[in-house]
Amino acid sequence: MMWVHKFLIAALTLSLSLFATFAAGTAGAQEVSWPQEISGDQGTLVIYQPQPESLKGDKLSARAAISIELPDTDEPIFGAMWFESRIATDLDAGTVDVLDIKVTKAAWPDSKDAGEQRLMQFVEGAFPEYGLSLSYERLSASLETADIERKSLEALKSDPPIILFSEELAVLLMYDGEPRFEPVEDSPYERALNTPFLVAKEKSGSLFLSDGSHWYTAKDPLGPWALTTKPPADLAKAVAEGAAMDTTEGAGRAPAIVAATKPTELVVTDGKPDWQSLTGGEILYVQNTETPWLRDLPTGNMYILLSGRWYRSKSSEGPWTFVPANELPPAFAEIPPDSDIGGLRSSVAGTDEAEQAMLDAAIPQTAAIVRSEAELTVEYDGSPKFEKIEGTSVAYAVNTGAQVLRIDDRYYAVDDGVWFAAATPTGPWTVADTVPESEIAKIPPSSPVYNVTHVHVYESTPEVVYVGYTPGYIWSFPYYGVPVYGTGWYYPPYWGRYYYPRPPTWGLHVGYNPWTGWNFGMSWSNGFMTIGMSWGGGWGGAYRPWGCCGGWYGGGYRGPTIINTGDINIGNNINIGNRTEISNRIGDNNLSLGDRGGNKNLYQRPENRDRVASKRQRDQLKQARPATQRANNVFADRDGNVARRVDNGWETRDKGQWNRQSSASGASNKAENLGNRASTLPSTSRDLSTQRNSNRSSSFNRSQMDRAHRARNMGGSRERARRGRRR
Incomplete structure (x- = not known):
């Protein structure tokens, strides 16, 4: 039967695409170390990790602490440089290349004014022949001290969808409007076009639905749907062969089917809601669900998180009201990161996790x-x-x-x-x-x-x-200090000879956490979506990228990036689980990397790679190499003062020496010990801008340095965690 062959080819293509993109993303992971150095005949330039001052599009403006090591001197000359550059990012590999570097000015605590111009020429001469590389995590964390756009998108909608509750395992069968059917080529069946599930109709009018393990039947597309052990033989054979159907008796629990034709979210508990206490007794959360469902005890209000948006009600019957993430009860910000619901911190404005999500979104x-x-x-x-x-x-x-x-x-x-x-x-x-x-x-x-x-x-x-x-292209937006998924608007589909669905906000149970990004929830619905997407070569043929997790929705590239856990305990949930559990499951290769890993980079998908320039075509630059024998602990403030972090304190560079700072802002006087060292550097006729010592502040800005140190540590920690997961 021709339609069976088409089914199998579609399923095989989907599987191979998933494997190839994941493998490519994992293989591309790189370790990037700081500081970095550039060596030449005149000496060695050491560049400490850059401190961004602004990021606009692919244009990065930053400053960096630097040192110059000359062949005939024992001590390096420390300074600070400012530069403008272009960045090239690959979020799958976790790397950011800093290219086309143009040094705009420099300051030298170790120099005399007479030597600064020659030092500047030495530094500027190293660029733009060389580029720098840093990890995505380090750049993202360091943007905390930079000027980036942080405004929320006021025109997004946050009207709540229909919110349904079930105390038995259930799956939402979502139709995009009233169900519509069309004959499947070379088969005796019709299929529902406007749903991601396989809903097949016989000539008799009987309907069938499968997840690869269970079969359901109904007389109406909206149900009620009942389990059946006798689906049509040819239909069952096609699905079993194409989806590796589990035919063992009692394979998994069969969920109930809840059908909907309007924007809807389904909140499911495994039995009665199991409320657990958290954060000193001020918050209760439902443990036996995949939906973030909390109660604030001081007010008695319930809160549910859907597509990154919080909704509040006194009871599950509603009505539900949208609550901006910056107006949540104070106890939400005190949720322990390693608790069962630690992942929710990314959706609570003002937490480190939410701030990091906002910074992530600024990097194109x-x-x-x-x-x-x-x-x-x-x-x-x-x-x-x-x-x-x-x-x-x-x-x-x-x-x-x-x-x-x-x-x-x-x-x-x-x-x-x-x-x-x-x-x-x-x-x-x-x-x-x-x-x-x-x-x-x-x-x-x-x-x-x-x-x-x-x-x-x-x-x-x-x-x-x-x-x-930026992430808005794949429908992720900043909203009241946290990431949300979808615009909240309902876009009616186009119907003609073909069906073109539009991007949805609701119905896919989308959730976010800081380790995997956006993911589908409802892990037990994986089979339904996979079968539906494969039937007839995919659903629709809609705009790309539509869906949350790589763009599967409406004929995209792949099925849901979730796993089939077999249970719905919140501690195992990919949307709101704790850091330890998420990390372990990624390391065990049984949790999708979602928007943080393989297939995040649209440009590197197999079908797109031929049109992307190779690194040599793109850059034709040499790369600075890691300066492995030096600690990445030297910083520059906005006034050009140089300091290094030691023993939970600071030392500033002054007159060729490191001096301990014990107050909030210590003095940093002009250094006058360069002597004849600068005269050994070659002089040129180019007039490059140099920031004179006389123009620099004499105060060491400890607040700036503390923030930069904290951000650098956070970025390094995230980089090491990512490398550990991919090994």
Whole structure:
């Protein structure tokens, strides 16, 4: 039967794609050490870990403590440099390359004014021939002291979905509107198009649903659904062969099926809610559920976390009211990180975990796209149809699985984080090296193409175009100090000869934690989604990337990135579990890395790699090497004072010596001990900007240094944890 072969090929392709992307992401993990050094005939320049001052797109402005080691001297010359640069990121590998470095100024506590210009020439001469590399975790943590955009997106919606509760294992069968069916080619069945599950209909009108282990039947798509041991033989055979169906008697518990046609979330407990105490008795939480469900005892209010948004009610019957993450009860911020619900701290504004999530979101994923290798074909359901976006001069194509915009009679399309341009809606399409960003930026969250406002073109050469996207492209947004998933708007699908679903916020039980990023919940629904996605070669053919965890939703690339735990104890939950449990399960390779690991980088997916420039094509730079014999404990404040962290205190550099600082801000006087050392450096005629000692503050800013030290330690800890998980 031809339809069976199509089914098997789709399932096999999905599995191979998952394996390849995960393996590539893991193999790409690198260890990046600081400080780093550049050696030449004139000496060695040591650069301590940069301290960002601003990050805008792929442009990083930073300062770094440095030292110069000359061949004929025993002591290094310490200073600080400021630079502007471009970053190239690979979040799968966990690395950030700092490229095209332009040193803008320097300060020298160890120098005389007369020697500063020559020292500056020595430093500037090392760049931009060399680049630097640091880990994604180190850059993210260090952004705590930088200027980055932190505003919430006011136009997001937070109206609660329909919230249902079940005290037995149950799965939400979500339809995108009223169920619609279409014949499956070369088969005697029809299938429901507008759901990610396999819902098949016989000519008799009987309906069947499977998760690969259990079969259900119903007379109506909305149920009631009942277990059956006698599904149609040909249908059961196709599903069993394509999904490695577990035919052992009593394989797992069979969940009940709850159907819905409007935005809905299903909160399931394994029996009666099992309330447990936490945080000095001020918070109770339900242990036997995957949904973050808490009660604040001082007020008696219940709180539920859905797609990163908090909702409050006096009882499970509702009504439910949205609560901004910065207005939660104080006890929420005191949830112990290693408790069963420690992962919830990422959704509580003001915690370290929430702050780190906001910093993570500021770093774009970047790529250099080879013009000659990037192609795009856009198919429409009939002639192209465009719909105007209110309040803008932009219209978007509604009858295609691509994201195509019309602006001033020119056409732009985004495909996996790359902009393309064409004179007609059908192409030919070429990689765009400029787009009308001011007009695109006006697209509101109420539009289903809002995510393209988070894709950018940075610069270009005749061979490559430098592009990047931030998490908004995959529907993750900052909101009241925490990450949320989805815009909250409902986007009606397009129906024609084909069905094009739009990106959902609700119904997938999406949750976030700081170790794996966004994930699907409801681990026991994995089989339903996988079977549904494979049936007929995938669901729909919708915009990409739609879903939360790599873009499976609506004909994306892969099924849910979850595991089948067999139970729903909150301590095992991928959305809100504790740090130790999450770390162990990642290390055991039985938990998806979600948005933190393999397949996070859209540019590195197998189908996209040919169009991405190799590192040599992209950079053609030498890389500084780790200075392994030195501690990464030297910092520079914004005034150019240099200090190092020792024994929980600070020493500042003054007159060629390290002096202990015991007060909040110690003096840092002009150093005058460079002597003749600077005269050994070559002089050039270039007039480079140098920050004179006389322009620097004489005060050591301990507050700046303490924050920078804390951020550096946090970044190093996160980097080591990531490396440990991937070994």
